[in-house]
Amino acid sequence: xxxxxxxxxxxxxxxxxxxxxxxxxxxxxxxxxxxxxxxxxxxxxxxxxxxxxxxxxxxxxxxxxxxxxxxxxxxxxxxxxxxxxxxxxxxxxxxxxxxxxxxxxxxxxxxxxxxxxxxxxxxxxxxxxxxxxxxxxxxxxxxxxxxxxxxxxxxxxxxxxxxxxxxxxxxxxxxxxxxxxxxxxxxxxxxxxxxxxxxxxxxxxxxxxxxxxxxxxxxxxxxxxxxxxxxxxxxxxxxxxxxxxxxxxxx
Amino acid sequence: xxxxxxxxxxxxxxxxxxxxxxxxxxxxxxxxxxxxxxxxxxxxxxxxxxxxxxxxxxxxxxxxxxxxxxxxxxxxxxxxxxxxxxxxxxxxxxxxxxxxxxxxxxxxxxxxxxxxxxxxxxxxxxxxxxxxxxxxxxxxxxxxxxxxxxxxxxxxxxxxxxxxxxxxxxxxxxxxxxxxxxxxxxxxxxxxxxxxxxxxxxxxxxxxxxxxxxxxxxxxxxxxx
Numbered sequence: 431x432x433x434x435x436x437x438x439x440x441x442x443x444x445x446x447x448x449x450x451x452x453x454x455x456x457x458x459x460x461x462x463x464x465x466x467x468x469x470x471x472x473x474x475x476x477x478x479x480x481x482x483x484x485x486x487x488x489x490x491x492x493x494x495x496x497x498x499x500x501x502x503x504x505x506x507x508x509x510x511x512x513x514x515x516x517x518x519x520x521x522x523x524x525x526x527x528x529x530x531x532x533x534x535x536x537x538x539x540x541x542x543x544x545x546x547x548x549x550x551x552x553x554x555x556x557x558x559x560x561x562x563x564x565x566x567x568x569x570x571x572x573x574x575x576x577x578x579x580x581x582x583x584x585x586x587x588x589x590x591x592x593x594x595x596x597x598x599x600x601x602x603x604x605x606x607x608x609x610x611x612x613x614x615x616x617x618x619x620x621x622x623x624x625x626x627x628x629x630x631x632x633x634x635x636x637x638x639x640x641x642x643x644x645x646x647x648x649x650x651x652x653x654x655x656x657x658x659x660x661x662x663x664x665x666x667x668x669x670x671x672x673x674x675x676x677x678x679x680x681x
Numbered sequence: 682x683x684x685x686x687x688x689x690x691x692x693x694x695x696x697x698x699x700x701x702x703x704x705x706x707x708x709x710x711x712x713x714x715x716x717x718x719x720x721x722x723x724x725x726x727x728x729x730x731x732x733x734x735x736x737x738x739x740x741x742x743x744x745x746x747x748x749x750x751x752x753x754x755x756x757x758x759x760x761x762x763x764x765x766x767x768x769x770x771x772x773x774x775x776x777x778x779x780x781x782x783x784x785x786x787x788x789x790x791x792x793x794x795x796x797x798x799x800x801x802x803x804x805x806x807x808x809x810x811x812x813x814x815x816x817x818x819x820x821x822x823x824x825x826x827x828x829x830x831x832x833x834x835x836x837x838x839x840x841x842x843x844x845x846x847x848x849x850x851x852x853x854x855x856x857x858x859x860x861x862x863x864x865x866x867x868x869x870x871x872x873x874x875x876x877x878x879x880x881x882x883x884x885x886x887x888x889x890x891x892x893x894x895x896x897x898x899x900x901x902x903x904x905x906x
Contacts, residue, residue: 439774452774505777531775538770604778604787605765607689637690646768647689647761649789650865656781665873672871674690 434460434521437529438473440485443542446549450542452531462522466509467492467499469521486545492517494659497594500601501546502533507598507657515596515659535601539608539643550597552643553611557595559639560632561615563624577623587621590614592660599654599662605646610654612640613666620673630677637674692761697869699754700862704887706747711891718901723832730831731823734811755797762790785861792858799851806838839902848899852892859888 435458443450457473464472467489474484490498499516503509509519524530532546540548565571579587591614599610616633619625625632648667655664685691713733717726733739778787785792814820823829839845863884872880 441774502773505773505775506780510780533773533775536769536771536773538768602781604782606768607765609689637688641687641689644768645689646765647692648869649761649765649786650861650868651782651786653778653781653786664868668868668871668873670871671690671693671869672873674688675694675871678685678688678691 432526433458434462434524434526434528436460436469436524436527438532439529440532440546441534441542442485442545443534444544446541446543450545452533460521462520464521465492465517466501466503466519466521467517486543486547488547489517494518495594497596500535500548500550500596500598502535502601504531507535507601508596508659512656513659513661515594515598518659535597537597537600537606537645539606539645540597540600548597550595552645553595553597553608555643556608556612556636556639557615560628560635561619563619563628565624574624579622583621586665587618590617590621590662590666593618593658593662594660596659598657598659600645602653602657603646603648604651604653605649607648607654608640608643608645609648609667609670610658610662610664612636613664613668613670614662616670616673617666620669629673630680633670633673633677637670692757693869696754696757696761697866699750699757700866702746702750703754704859704863704866706750707891708887711894714898715894717832717835718898723829723835726835727823727829727831731829734815734823734831735821740815751800755793758790758793783861785857786865789858789861792854795851795854796858799847799854802844802847802851806844807834810834836902836906839899840906842903845899845903849896852896852899855895856889856892859892860885863888 435456438455438457439452440455441450442453455473455477457469457476460469460472467487470485470487477484488498488500490496492499494515494517497515499508501508501516503516503519508514508516509523511519511523534540534542534546534548535550536548539552540550543549593611593614595611597611600606600608603610616636619632620629650664650667652664655662686695713726713729716729717723719725823831825833839848864881867877867880867884
């Protein structure tokens, strides 16, 4: 396959309080082997060379584990491929002559900082509200392996813990709900004995913080599960729901 | 327990509980209506209707709960829709919802609104006259010209092709609503066990079967009056 010429429609916004708009750009000679971010690098180099302001976008590891990249590409979080973040999306998913629409993750709880960069610190505050366990590290710590964990639960907890907190679930959800993220973070502890001690307060506090941040209400469309680069399952939301209800009835 | 309804999960739970009640009611309503196509000229239907229409428990306990359930479900539905809309201030220039979710799941507010419009028509057709006859005129006999009136009233309503058409369309929307709603309700209460898979299949059968049954009843009376 020969290299591609593409039209890009990109959301440009100078700052958090500025009004943004979609701006059209052309890029040429894009290799199908490039990642989406490499294609963006080509565009930015082009913009710098012509004296224009490059497009700001989040990225860090570029190997799909840090959760920084966050574009809404052609109407889908992290683009049309499944199980990948934007940095791992290959240009071979597109065709020569395509027009690609690129927008920031949109949610009231994810305000735009600049162009395609959004503020996802609302996720950090949810984590701080209860996404941890308290362990004594004064020198008499117990070996974690001394506590027996059923294999199935350990696997499910690990699956939940693979959430990288990128926010694709929120961006995709028609209600901008964060329940897949919070469900995963609650589940990874709820499934393990170490998480039981603070289980009641954890789920109540994390859900309270989630509501406070202005995320929407889950209506179980399941879109988050499909778009999640780590394949976090809806089971985690069901588990959070039952954990929350148990905790609420307890008092 | 305090503040449960103020939380997003609590509201979701309440939405699911009212949905369970409404789905159970629907099943009960269907079970009685289907007897109207029995070849006994409405005898069974009349008997059951008279029982439901005059039984104290049904009239004074179940009926108010039902009305509360209906009102709660749609008021909460609208509140949630408004809250969810405000959770994204700037909408996407391009959004490919069909890539990751069903049409039914994304349009519950519209299928719900269609069902609500139907309920208004249904109340005008059946419920308001019932309330008028029993609670205002005080006639609890269930009789008209010495015969049970229920079956004749039912037949009379399915003469107009316009009304039958409206009923059929409404039940199509009900099926669409239930195709997402049935399993959504179980997910909301946190159901996640070995029965979940079977429940999904049952949900689909229920969601299509019950509305289809109501459509068959309406068409049966339309062609056999």
